[in-house]
Amino acid sequence: MAAAPQQSVHPSLPSSTSTLRLLISSSPRRPPPPPPRARRYNRLAASASAAREMPWPHVLTVAGSDSGGGAGIQADIKACAALGAYCSSVVTAVTAQNTAGVQGIHVVPEEFIREQLNSVLSDMSVDVVKTGMLPSIGVVRVLCESLKKFPVKALVVDPVMVSTSGDILSESSTLSVYRDELFAMADIVTPNVKEASRLLGGVSLRTVSDMRNAAESIYKFGPKHVLVKGGDMLESSDATDVFFDGKEFIELHAHRIKTHNTHGTGCTLASCIASELAKGATMLHAVQVAKNFVESALHHMTDSGMNKKWGRSIKEAVQAAIEGGATIVQLREKDSETREFLEAAKACMEICKSSGVPLLINDRVDIALACNADGVHVGQSDMSAHEVRELLGPGKIIGVSCKTPAQAQQAWNDGADYIGCGGVFPTSTKANNPTLGFDGLKTVCLASKLPVVAIGGINASNAGSVMELGLPNLKGVAVVSALFDRPSVVAETRNMKSILTNTSRT
C-alpha cells in the first residue's frame, strides 16, 4: 500500500493482495490476551489516587480556564485524554470567553497558583508539565521555582500571549521572564508566528525562511527544541511548521485548512506533544503525532505489485506520496523476502524521517525494529497490539484493524494508538475482505475510544462522502490503489489530500 498524508494513525506502502501472515503461533486458538497495561485502563475515568500510584503517562497543564471549552485547560484535558494521558491542572486565570472573544479575565493570585503547583507536584508523579496562559511575570516566576523544586521529565511551553480573537492573555512584561528564565528550562517552545515575532522584538515573519531564523533565535534562549507554527501565515497556501533541534530544521507541511475554527488548536497541539512525551516518545515523533492529531489523516499504504506495474520503486512511490501531502506512510509488503522488505523499509525510513512523516510497517514487528520505524499496523490475525507494544516500547505508534466494536475495545485495552476500519467499500487490494459499508463504519466509530482511519476501496470519488459522514473519531482514510495503481502518485495524493482537507473541517 502506498502512504498518503495521514494523521495520528499511520499509512503504509503498497500492499499486495497475497496474504502472507506472520506465523506467531501454530495453535489455532489464541491464548487469552494478557491483561491490558495499567496505564491504558480506563484512562478517561482515572482517579487522582490511581494516577499517583500507577504508571500512567501524566501531564500537568498550567493554564487558564476557557469558559467556552475550546481552548485552555478544557482543551488540554480533552487532548490528553484522547491520547491516553492523565491530565492534572493548575488554573492560572479564569476567563469569561466564547467563540466571539474574551469578555473577562480573573487572574488567580500567585500564592494560590503556587499552592496548586505544590499540591500536585509534591504528591503525584507528573511526567510532563505543559504551560499555557501565564498572565504575569509573577506567575512565570512561581512556575520556575516550583519546577526547580519538583523536576519533571519534560517541560512543554506554549507561549500563549494573545487569543485568536486578539485579546491580550499575558502582560507584555512577561516576555523577558519567558525568554530569560522559563525557556532555559523548556524541552520545547511552540510559538505561532505572531508569538515568535513578539518574543523577538517584533521582527516580521512572512516566509518559511523567516520562521527558520526565528526558530534559531528562540533556540538561543535555551529550550532544547523549538516549533514555530505557521498556521497564521495567511499568505501561504500551505500550513508549514518549522521544527528546530539545534542542529537540523525540519519543515512539517500540511495543507491549509479553510476554517475559522482554529480557537484552541495551539493548546491542543502542545497538550498532544506533552502526552506523547509522557508516553516516552522522542520529541520529533511527539510533534508529528500532535500535528497529525490536529489535522485530518490520509494514510498512504504502498503496494509493491502496483508499483512494479507502473515501473516505480517503493522509494519513488513513497517520495511521491509525501510530495503530494501524505502525512503517514504504511509499508505493506506481502510478497517480499525479508531482506528485500528490510532494505525497502530502511530506504523509506530515510525519506520519511527527513520529511517528518511517520513510517509504519504492516504486520512485521521484526522489520519495524530493524529499521527503527515509527510503528506497526497489525490485523486481527497478527500479533496483538499488547504484544507489539511490549516489543516496540511506549513511544511507537500501533494501529489495529477492527471490524467490530468488540475489536475496537480490545485495541484500546491493548494500548493501540489508532484503529483502521474497513472495508468501507469493496476492494480488490485485499482478498476476501468483508465490506462493512457506512453502517459498519459508523458502528465501529461510535464505539471506538481511539482515532479511526477508514479503509477499503476509498478513492477520489468517494473519500468526501466518507469524511462527510462526520462520524465521531473518524480522522482520515487509508488508501492504496487510488494512489498507487495510477500513473501519477503525486497528483492523486494531492487531489485526495485536498478532498480530505476540504471535507474534514466543514
Ligand SMILES: Cc1ncc(COP(=O)(O)OP(=O)(O)O)c(N)n1
Ligand atoms: C490503516 C489500516 N487499516 C487496516 C489495515 C489492514 O490490516 P490487516 O487487517 O492486518 O490486513 P493486511 O494489511 O495485513 O492485509 C491496514 N493495513 N492499515
Ligand SMILES: Cc1nc(C(=O)O)sc1CCOP(=O)(O)O
Ligand atoms: C489492506 C486493507 N485492509 C482493509 C481492511 O478492510 O481492513 S481493506 C485493505 C485494502 C485497501 O486498499 P484499497 O485502498 O486499494 O482498497
Ligand SMILES: [Mg+2]
Ligand atoms: Mg496484517
